[in-house]
């Protein structure tokens with residue numbers, strides 16, 4: 446059975462693409478056959494942060510009716526399958542978001558989990574991903590405008606008959622005492638699935654065209670992504686699990702100690 450998750454927000458820039466890339470990679474690591482699809486077709490950057498931009502066939506071609514989704518699918522970290530969007534405005538113009546339904550039908554049964562990175566806002570191209578998901582996951586930042594926009598997305602999802610699974614609070618800082626987790630939970634009236642800290646390693650990993658869970662597996666953000674993927678799959682993930690990093694080398698005690706002592710420091714590899 447395939448479960449379709451749509452990662453949505455309301456406000457732009459809250460971290461949908463980051464969540465899609467990292468959650469998808471972690472679920473693949475858990476041996477779930479996982480597809481991640483960049484339906485943020487106007488502002489595509491899933492391929493960019495995974496080193497899969499400039500691919501010959503993209504979701505644009507699929508939604509223009511010129512290719513099948515499997516032709517636009519590429520292997521990503523830990524075996525996740527990535528369907529990037531193209532970067533051209535022409536391709537965006539020719540894409541019909543309604544065709545996402547066909548993409549979904551094509552992949553049902555072919556994978557365990559399908560994650561759709563939705564565009565920000567509540568335009569037509571943003572509504573289809575909300576409508577076709579089994580469960581929508583909201584990504585919010587701990588600020589009022591992000592929460593209010595997520596609330597609008599939640600209401601829209603329910604209005605069109607969709608279901609919101611919960612919210613992920615991203616970019617939480619230790620000095621942030623303005624809005625608490627409980628307040629966000631109350632405002633949105635959905636469970637909080639997890640909290641991801643503000644972590645410079647997220648941007649450092651993107652600059653290296655990798656998800657943080659693969660590039661900096663012991664970072665705070667990676668730990669948070671592992672907890673969230675465990676809670677979605679029910680697979681227990683020991684905190685001291687040894688994941689292979691980008692060099693293919695197992696993280697040893699010295700690496701972990703160095704990271705613990707110098708969390709914001711240089712890559713020790």
Ligand SMILES: Nc1ncnc2c1ncn2[C@@H]1O[C@H](COP(=O)(O)OP(=O)(O)OP(=O)(O)O)[C@@H](O)[C@H]1O
Nearest residue numbers: 457458459460461462463565616642643644647648
């Ligand atoms: N937890 C985090 N810590 C530090 N930086 C982060 C974190 N999450 C996301 N970012 C950074 O914030 C920026 C926006 O993230 P991202 O592109 O994932 O957002 P988005 O919601 O997909 O944006 P858009 O609405 O434009 O599609 C990126 O530079 C990303 O690296």
